[in-house]
Amino acid sequence: MTSDSLYTVAVIGGTGPQGKGLGYRFAKAGHDIVLGSRAAEKAEAVAAEVTERLAGAAGAGQVTGKANEDAVTAADVVLLAVPYDGHDELVASLPLAGKTVISCVNPLAFDKRGAHGRVVNGGEGSAAESAAELQPEAVVVGAFHNVSAVGLWGEEEFLDEDVIVVGDSVEGKQVAIDLAASVTGRPGVDGGKLRLARVLEPFTAVLISINRKYKVHSGIRVTGLDQGH
Amino acid sequence: MTSDSLYTVAVIGGTGPQGKGLGYRFAKAGHDIVLGSRAAEKAEAVAAEVTERLAGAAGAGQVTGKANEDAVTAADVVLLAVPYDGHDELVASLPLAGKTVISCVNPLAFDKRGAHGRVVNGGEGSAAESAAELQPEAVVVGAFHNVSAVGLWGEEEFLDEDVIVVGDSVEGKQVAIDLAASVTGRPGVDGGKLRLARVLEPFTAVLISINRKYKVHSGIRVTGLDQGH
Numbered sequence: 540m541t542s543d544s545l546y547t548v549a550v551i552g553g554t555g556p557q558g559k560g561l562g563y564r565f566a567k568a569g570h571d572i573v574l575g576s577r578a579a580e581k582a583e584a585v586a587a588e589v590t591e592r593l594a595g596a597a598g599a600g601q602v603t604g605k606a607n608e609d610a611v612t613a614a615d616v617v618l619l620a621v622p623y624d625g626h627d628e629l630v631a632s633l634p635l636a637g638k639t640v641i642s643c644v645n646p647l648a649f650d651k652r653g654a655h656g657r658v659v660n661g662g663e664g665s666a667a668e669s670a671a672e673l674q675p676e677a678v679v680v681g682a683f684h685n686v687s688a689v690g691l692w693g694e695e696e697f698l699d700e701d702v703i704v705v706g707d708s709v710e711g712k713q714v715a716i717d718l719a720a721s722v723t724g725r726p727g728v729d730g731g732k733l734r735l736a737r738v739l740e741p742f743t744a745v746l747i748s749i750n751r752k753y754k755v756h757s758g759i760r761v762t763g764l765d766q767g768h
Numbered sequence: 769m770t771s772d773s774l775y776t777v778a779v780i781g782g783t784g785p786q787g788k789g790l791g792y793r794f795a796k797a798g799h800d801i802v803l804g805s806r807a808a809e810k811a812e813a814v815a816a817e818v819t820e821r822l823a824g825a826a827g828a829g830q831v832t833g834k835a836n837e838d839a840v841t842a843a844d845v846v847l848l849a850v851p852y853d854g855h856d857e858l859v860a861s862l863p864l865a866g867k868t869v870i871s872c873v874n875p876l877a878f879d880k881r882g883a884h885g886r887v888v889n890g891g892e893g894s895a896a897e898s899a900a901e902l903q904p905e906a907v908v909v910g911a912f913h914n915v916s917a918v919g920l921w922g923e924e925e926f927l928d929e930d931v932i933v934v935g936d937s938v939e940g941k942q943v944a945i946d947l948a949a950s951v952t953g954r955p956g957v958d959g960g961k962l963r964l965a966r967v968l969e970p971f972t973a974v975l976i977s978i979n980r981k982y983k984v985h986s987g988i989r990v991t992g993l994d995q996g997h
Contacts, residue, residue: 652961662891687992699991703974731977732881738970745932745967748960749990757992761975762928763916766984 544717547571549614551607551621551633554585557643558620560691561683562602563589568721571600575610582606608633616714619644619670623657627669636676639714642667643683645743653748656741667736680706681736682715682727685743687756697724700758704728705735728761773946776800778843780836780850780862783814786872787849789920790912791831792818797950800829804839811835837862845943848873848899852886856898865905868943871896872912874972882977885970896965909935910965911944911956914972916985926953929987933957934964957990
């Protein structure tokens with residue numbers, strides 16, 4: 540960890556592999572997690588599973604489960620880890636005003652030629668930008684698009700990857716940069732403005748192609764950062 | 769090097785920093801390079817500069833300079849390292865039929881909020897796909913989008929990055945995968961179909977943002993590849 544900031548994070552889509560895995564990693568680093576799902580019972584069951592996994596982890600945060608709207612209300616940071624199908628309707632329905640919202644939503648499509656990015660708003664949009672438009676009183680950033688769910692739930696202390704964070708709010712990005720250390724052991728990398736989520740979201744299609752070809756769970760790392768100051 | 773294949777590579781845009789740097793690296797690894805420019809004299813001058821840089825490099829290939837069209841005619845592999853402005857007209861004008869064409873063209877735009885990808889064909893296109901449409905008898909792949917020109921011309925034996933290669937032809941991709949070893953010391957990474965150039969091209973905008981923020985020359989590395997077989 541490189542930051543002392545501890546957050547209460549609602550994970551919308553917290554019962555899916557990406558949300559569950561990120562919630563586990565954040566909790567292991569001391570953040571309190573509220574897994575959200577459409578049905579509170581489902582969220583509670585997965586929260587119990589994550590809590591069991593954390594047994595004996597020193598300094599771990601609390602993991603609970605609630606219905607999505609209650610999860611958001613209980614948190615100051617909201618991670619959107621939902622499928623792109625139905626994304627806009629769900630985001631519009633949640634009480635996100637005043638929250639820091641981290642989107643790791645990947646608008647992808649699959650056909651016989653493999654995975655590829657879905658075109659959002661004629662190429663001038665992304666899931667993260669849609670969330671920002673739908674919730675103008677939320678601070679929306681994009682991050683955690685490219686981390687492997689398998690790795691998140693796996694045994695390695697940290698993933699050998701970087702988390703690239705994009706957004707138009709420095710303070711909002713800092714939250715995701717802090718949380719990234721839970722996953723990678725080092726802060727997230729500031730990748731620029733929110734519109735660059737247009738690149739990070741479909742980049743996952745490249746990693747899926749690599750995974751299929753090489754039978755691995757790939758990620759990306761930013762090289763050259765240690766040249767700086 | 770992981771391959772014994774040696775190519776004659778025409779570098780269109782060979783007098784720009786990316787083209788010159790890639791030509792230098794390819795020649796250092798034994799490939800013959802024909803730098804191309806609109807004016808033969810300019811290409812010849814840069815070829816002389818690269819040749820001087822290669823003095824004493826054991827096993828280096830020949831580096832010559834020609835006008836673009838003559839460079840293409842002299843080569844079996846053509847690297848497109850040109851600005852996106854004027855790209856389509858230039859590509860349409862070159863005798864590329866039957867050639868393996870590697871595009872590292874990045875359609876980027878810059879405004880006060882930084883670098884971002886230009887929308888090609890309503891979000892359903894890329895420079896590489898445009899080249900493939902304009903030259904249906906060429907084999908077009910995308911690669912080398914994200915390598916830093918500063919690093920290419922620098923002193924390090926190999927760059928600590930990966931070259932991701934996309935394309936619809938396995939044979940075409942193999943050429944770029946081979947050539948990547950000149951730059952990184954290991955083969956390029958097969959990143960899937962040509963349409964995924966839509967992701968690799970604008971990813972350079974993320975790296976430019978990182979470079980500005982952290983004052984570095986960043987690149988990307990694919991993690992997890994050593995898990996495979």
